[in-house]
Amino acid sequence: DAMVIQNPRYQVTQFGKPVTLSCSQTLNHNVMYWYQQKSSQAPKLLFHYYDKDFNNEADTPDNFQSRRPNTSFCFLDIRSPGLGDAAMYLCATGRGGRVYSNQPQHFGDGTRLSIL
C-alpha cells in the first residue's frame, strides 16, 4: 500500500544530543512537510519541501534542520534538543506547487520524541 512511513515511532535522546528523524513515502508526492505537535495543541508547521526547494517557517528555531536527498525521503535533524522539543513529529506529503496546494496532506504515524 502506498503510504508515508516514519522511523522510529519512539525516540529517546539526551538533552543536547543531536537526533535525526526519518520519513519516507511511496505516494510519489512532490511536497513533503514536517510538523511538531505537542499535547492538545495543533500541529505546527516547521518547514516543507516543494521538490528540492526548501521552505522554512519564519518561527522555526535554527536548531531544526531538514534534508531531502530524493523524492521519497526526508529527514528532520535536531542539532541540540532541549526539553521543550519533546513532542510528536509528524511528516506529511502532498501534491502541489510552490505555494500551498489545495490538495490534502497525508500524514505518517509520527515519531514521539522524548528528551532526558
Next chain:
Amino acid sequence: QKEVEQNSGPLSVPEGAIASLNCTYSDRGSQSFFWYRQYSGKSPELIMFIYSNGDKEDGRFTAQLNKASQYVSLLIRDSQPSDSATYLCAVIGSSASKIIFGSGTRLSIRP
C-alpha cells in the same frame, strides 16, 4: 484572535446521534478547508475536504462551508464509539502560503 478556532470540547454525544463540530477562520479569502480525525497518540487522518460553499457528503460525514460567515462544520451522523477522537480543522489561506490547523475538538461518543 486565532486564525483557526475550534471549541476544545470535550463534546459528548450519545451513540446513534448526530455530532456537530464547528470551526471558524479569520482569513476571509481562504480557499481550502479540511477535516482531520486524530486518535490519541496517532497521526491525523483526512476525513473530508471542501472548497465550495454548501454541503459535501461522504458516507456518514457531511462538511458544510459558509464563506460569508467564515465557518466550516463537520456533521457525523449515526455516531459510533469509534468516532471518539479529536477532530482538527485545517485551512489554507488566501495567500496559499500556509496551512493552519485549529487545536481540535475532542469528541466523545457515549454508548
